[in-house]
Amino acid sequence: MSSKQSLFELVGGRPTLERVHTRFYDKVYAHPWLGQFFQGHSQQAIELRQTQFMGWKMGGDIIYPGMELELAHRRMYITPELLKLRQELLRSALAEEEIEPALIDRWLKIDAAFWRQIQNDSLASFRAIDLKYEQPLVIPDPAA
Template sequence: MSKKISLFDQVGGLPTLDRVHKRFYDKMYAHPWLGKFFEGHDQQAIELRQTQFMGVKMGGAMRYPGMALELAHRRMYITLEQLELRQSILRESLEEEHVPEPLIKRWLKIDAAFWGHIKNDSLEEFQQVDLKYERPLIVPNPDA
């Protein structure tokens, strides 16, 4: 019986995830709007967590020892517009790393499956979240 090859192996395994996420977070950290969320956060640590998280979801033999996404992002006011912008930056990074288009589509579909854990539908709803001692982080669009 033939074994189905995981998406993780199809894209080239850990070296590909490492390269994509390095490129992706270089762009995110440099971004005039989304970059503000990452100020004071170690880029290499976030790259590693993203690789572990996606590695597991893509069927790799990996472990994700990080926080639940809802908890990791709950102090950030993240909207659908920002998630779409983030995904266009992720797509650009995947294309620049020559990941084939059908695999890009599968990668982005997995990514989008977790938006529900992170997305805020309105500022009113966000302001009702009990953040305990954490400071809320709302970043207005510098171009708006």
């Protein structure tokens, strides 16, 4: 049996993930652009799913019962700019929770590994997706 600790253990387990995700989603929900993607969705539910997902991906003994990422995000027009903005908010939340810089980098690397599953290449390619009965969610940057 290996004595190597998982990232989940190194950052402090589920309590740390919960604190980070509360702080992170406080920032996301308050953000004038990112927050619009979450209108009508319980912040506590989103935090729970993110904690389950990242805990699982970080090697914790956690079950993620949520949807596949592509399915959960397919109706949202998610650009590289949005993902970078999201990462800045996450990096800030991690630093505020005093996570070690090397562990922050590992956390963000895992988080960014899933971008290709949810990122849209262009508005035209996004509009070509057959969403059937789902309402597409395209939110322009309010600062632009």
